[in-house]
Amino acid sequence: MKNKIDSPLRKVRMLLVLPFITMVFCAFANLGYNSPKLTFPGEIQSSQLVSGDVKGKVVNPKGEPLGGTSIVIKGTTNMAITDKEGNFILKSVPKDGELVFINSDLQTVFVKPDMRKAMAVKMIPNADRKDKINPLSSQPIPPPIAGVQVKSDDSSKKTPLIFLDGTLIDKAKMDSINSNDIASMNVLKGKSALEIFGDKAIDGVVLIFTR
Numbered sequence: 001m002k003n004k005i006d007s008p009l010r011k012v013r014m015l016l017v018l019p020f021i022t023m024v025f026c027a028f029a030n031l032g033y034n035s036p037k038l039t040f041p042g043e044i045q046s047s048q049l050v051s052g053d054v055k056g057k058v059v060n061p062k063g064e065p066l067g068g069t070s071i072v073i074k075g076t077t078n079m080a081i082t083d084k085e086g087n088f089i090l091k092s093v094p095k096d097g098e099l100v101f102i103n104s105d106l107q108t109v110f111v112k113p114d115m116r117k118a119m120a121v122k123m124i125p126n127a128d129r130k131d132k133i134n135p136l137s138s139q140p141i142p143p144p145i146a147g148v149q150v151k152s153d154d155s156s157k158k159t160p161l162i163f164l165d166g167t168l169i170d171k172a173k174m175d176s177i178n179s180n181d182i183a184s185m186n187v188l189k190g191k192s193a194l195e196i197f198g199d200k201a202i203d204g205v206v207l208i209f210t211r
Contacts, residue, residue, distance in 0.1 A: 051097075055089040056119030058082045058101060066103065066123060068184035070207040074098040074110070074196050079166045081184050081209040100196050102207060104185075108192045160187075160204035161197060174208070183211045 060066045065086030072079040073093055082088045090099070093113045101109040106123040113119070162174050186207045193201040 051092045051094045052115045053089060053091050054093045054099065054113045054115055054119065055087070056114075056121060058086045058088065058121045058123060060106070060123055061125050063122070068103070068186070069123070070102040070184065070186045070209070072100045072102065072196060072207075074100050075198075077163065077166055077168065079163070079207065100192075102186045102188055102192075104187050108188065158203040160189075160206050161193075161201050162206045162208070164208050165210055174206070177208065177210075181210045182208060184209045 058066045058069045058071075065082075065084070067082050067084040067086060069082045069086075069088075070079060071081070071088055071090055073090065074097065076097075078090070078092060080088050080090045093099070093115070095113070095115070097113055099111045099113050101111065101121055101123065103123055105126070107126050109121060109123055111119070111121055159171055162169050162171065164173070164177070184207075187204065188196070188201075188207070189204040193205045197205055
């Protein structure tokens with residue numbers, strides 16, 4: 001008598017369980033199913049490398065607007081220049097990038113980008129040129145002579161990297177630039193040049209921006 005009672009109950013249980021098992025198998029068999037991706041220590045996900053625009057203002061050691069300062073994303077040729085009010089905007093800056101502020105009269109400054117608000121960057125006097133801060137640093141810096149000349153060592157054929165509005169050019173192209181078209185020119189040498197642009201900058205870097 002007991003077996004007769006258990007048999008219908010067993011059938012009912014099977015009827016309830018079978019649909020659940022079927023659903024589980026279907027879920028894993030579905031081609032649209034994606035297992036969660038694990039992140040290990042030290043790994044950077046693409047979502048963390050979001051880029052955006054960065055804007056701000058650069059001032060000299062006295063707190064005055066500093067025009068003619070070059071801003072470069074370290075390790076790239078993406079660059080911009082501050083206007084006469086010291087304002088700048090740099091597009092497509094990686095969240096994990098580093099901004100480099102270059103002014104020939106002052107120390108090179110390295111700063112992490114801040115995309116949440118306008119940045120305020122104060123430049124620092126050169127240690128060996130404390131008494132030679134350009135009094136016109138609040139304006140775009142003109143070329144020192146009526147024309148642009150970059151001398152190279154003929155014996156070793158050494159020539160600095162030359163960028164015109166963010167594009168790498170050769171010396172012949174530079175010599176053809178009209179000095180009246182130049183808004184700013186900054187020169188970078190030594191360790192800073194190598195750190196920003198790599199081994200190709202061993203002979204220095206010239207950053208030129210036109211009006």
